[in-house]
Amino acid sequence: MKWNAAEASILKQITRFIRRTVFVPAVMIADTSTPQTVTQKQVLNATGPEEVLLDALFTGKIEYSDGVFTGSFSSKISSALRWVGAKFDKRRAAYVLNPADCPPFVFSASASFKMLSAQAHQKIKEHLDDLTTSLDALIAEDPIDVDSSIEWMTRDYRDVAEQLAIRNVLSHDSIEALKRDYADRLSPVVKKFTADSIRSLRVAVDKNATSGARFTTLIDSIQTRYGVTKSRAELIAQTETSTFMSVFREKAFGESGVKRYRWQTAGDGRVRDEHQNWDGKIFYYSDPPVIDQASGTRGNPGQFPRCRCIDRPILD
Numbered sequence: 273m274k275w276n277a278a279e280a281s282i283l284k285q286i287t288r289f290i291r292r293t294v295f296v297p298a299v300m301i302a303d304t305s306t307p308q309t310v311t312q313k314q315v316l317n318a319t320g321p322e323e324v325l326l327d328a329l330f331t332g333k334i335e336y337s338d339g340v341f342t343g344s345f346s347s348k349i350s351s352a353l354r355w356v357g358a359k360f361d362k363r364r365a366a367y368v369l370n371p372a373d374c375p376p377f378v379f380s381a382s383a384s385f386k387m388l389s390a391q392a393h394q395k396i397k398e399h400l401d402d403l404t405t406s407l408d409a410l411i412a413e414d415p416i417d418v419d420s421s422i423e424w425m426t427r428d429y430r431d432v433a434e435q436l437a438i439r440n441v442l443s444h445d446s447i448e449a450l451k452r453d454y455a456d457r458l459s460p461v462v463k464k465f466t467a468d469s470i471r472s473l474r475v476a477v478d479k480n481a482t483s484g485a486r487f488t489t490l491i492d493s494i495q496t497r498y499g500v501t502k503s504r505a506e507l508i509a510q511t512e513t514s515t516f517m518s519v520f521r522e523k524a525f526g527e528s529g530v531k532r533y534r535w536q537t538a539g540d541g542r543v544r545d546e547h548q549n550w551d552g553k554i555f556y557y558s559d560p561p562v563i564d565q566a567s568g569t570r571g572n573p574g575q576f577p578r579c580r581c582i583d584r585p586i587l588d
């Protein structure tokens with residue numbers, strides 16, 4: 273995917289905002305809560321299989337409750353479990369050890385891991401809930417800066433105006449009005465996107481809490497959510513840019529007296545059938561054709577997610 277400067281600027285800002293407000297704090301909470309320091313202290317005095325078990329319990333690789341060890345058993349962990357007297361139960365695919373025969377260090381390690389882990393999950397959820405309530409203020413504090421996006425659109429428009437030898441009438445006031453319009457359109461989009469990301473991360477953290485609450489899977493699930501969020505941010509940056517670009521062109525050409533355009537697709541195999549039908553046809557900016565059969569939405573080229581069609585202005 274090749275990004276134009278208008279898309280790149282929006283993408284960078286949306287991603288940075290979500291990273292900074294949602295994901296970095298979540299990872300930091302998980303990271304600082306990981307019982308590394310406790311592990312090291314306890315493990316220092318432990319040796320051999322005891323050390324192996326403590327490490328496995330603290331990192332959440334295995335868990336002990338109601339006489340059963342669950343988790344992932346490497347050969348090292350398995351032999352350490354046999355050393356404390358645990359027996360492998362094929363049916364449960366787990367090691368069992370009667371609590372009466374279980375050494376106290378296993379209980380205490382298991383309990384402190386569970387406590388720290390539950391606290392970390394809880395803290396992340398609290399952070400996400402705080403974010404949800406302060407989202408409006410956070411967005412107002414850190415609005416998307418549309419200047420470089422609008423500058424790019426202005427340059428693009430001036431090039432076309434020059435080619436068509438039409439008067440470039442975009443005044444400073446018009447450009448300022450376009451900037452306000454664009455910022456006003458982006459703000460609710462960023463808000464909804466951030467709120468959605470917070471919600472889905474909270475679901476992931478909750479799910480991890482109920483399925484063993486392991487630190488390793490907690491970090492993994494935050495990472496996975498971040499990946500999904502990043503690719504959604506790309507789609508949003510692209511869609512919002514092309515939608516606004518078409519608003520921009522409609523206004524700019526309108527001011528220059530251009531009312532109609534010829535629809536032009538990207539001309540490759542990825543063009544939507546609906547848009548292929550309009551290729552080469554002439555439309556009024558004020559009366560665009562249907563661009564999405566399913567919803568009946570009308571629009572000028574570019575006003576649809578991932579649409580790469582463009583308008584070729586016509587001089588009357």
Ligand SMILES: [Zn+2]
Nearest residue numbers: 547579580581
């Ligand atoms: Zn298209």
